[in-house]
Amino acid sequence: MTGHRERAACVVLDIEGTTSATGYVVEVLYPYSRARFGALLTERADHPEVRRAVAAVRAELGEPAAGPARIEAVLAGWLAEDRKATPLKSLQGLLWSEGFARGELVAHFYPDVPPALRRWRAAGLDLHVYSSGSVAAQRAWFGHAAGGSLLELVGRCYDTENAGPKLEADSYRRIADDLGLPGERILFLSDRAGELDAARAAGWRAVGVRRPGEPHYRAGVGDHPAVRDFSALTVRPPAVVG
Known part of the structure; x- marks a missing residue:
């Protein structure tokens, strides 16, 4: 895996295995x-x-x-x-x-994630979350990172209740409709091939994140482009035409 470049108006983030260690959750x-x-x-x-x-x-x-x-x-x-x-x-x-x-829990993020999120936001990208965890859990997670809250970087949160199952293309179409964006302007990051396939079927851009030690690492991400972590991914807004 080498560095990868994408152009998108926003990035939609999976959590487990992508921004954060599945082991911590489990x-x-x-x-x-x-x-x-x-x-x-x-x-x-x-x-x-x-x-x-x-x-x-x-x-x-x-x-x-x-x-x-x-x-x-x-x-x-x-x-x-x-x-x-x-x-x-x-x-x-x-x-x-x-x-x-209550301070009994602190969210885990891989060290490459917070600087990448700040870099993408500074570049003008919107950041959203789509996880099987509830919206309340997602917002609590981003609001209680070990190094300080990341919640101000995140816009909308989607889960299986307000969007639908993560392996179905229609769920990604619902999110795109809610964001008011065509699929080709949305970049989805996940460690699971099935989720990336569903996003691509809805017209989204999709990049796999392959972190050694994560449950889906050996399975790979199919024919999707892949990066080892967020530091290897450059995302910029779409080029302005005219």
């Missing part, structure tokens, strides 16, 4: 939420987000009367499978946001 954030699901479901059942997530789990199971213990067991199972289920991500996002706010 080894720190997942246990944090797993340990707190029970109390959340029993003590805060009237919270609108909890109520909505519980209803979604019951609908998924076809068990309208499923109680807190059953819901907690299902969430734990989905977590063990690393299933990208929207109600699971919503409840995780609620718990993580509170954990970040």
Whole structure:
């Protein structure tokens, strides 16, 4: 892999394996939420987000009367499978946001990421996020980086609830419509070939990020251009015509 250059009006960022270590999410954030699901479901059942997530789990199971213990067991199972289920991500996002706010959690970013994000913003690019984690979790994540908040660099956040599954081209079309941009002016960065394929099918530009040690590193990124990290990627706004 060598350096790569792109022109785009904005960059849409994946998180796990792209800006941040998947290991941190799995080894720190997942246990944090797993340990707190029970109390959340029993003590805060009237919270609108909890109520909505519980209803979604019951609908998924076809068990309208499923109680807190059953819901907690299902969430734990989905977590063990690393299933990208929207109600699971919503409840995780609620718990993580509170954990970040209390200083119990600090987000991990690879060291090449913050300077690249600042460089791209200074060049006039808009930066957005599309992750399977909830919008609340994304904003908490960028707002609590170890070296200081990066949230001011990020515009819109998209998840599987407001955009759709990350392996479906229609999800990327929805994001492009929301941004008011044609696909060819949007650059998507991810470590997963399937996500890059879906973005390209929607007309987006797509570049793979291949970091050794990440779960999808060996699988590669198909026929997409790839960089080892953000320092190897140069992104500039589209050339002005006329």
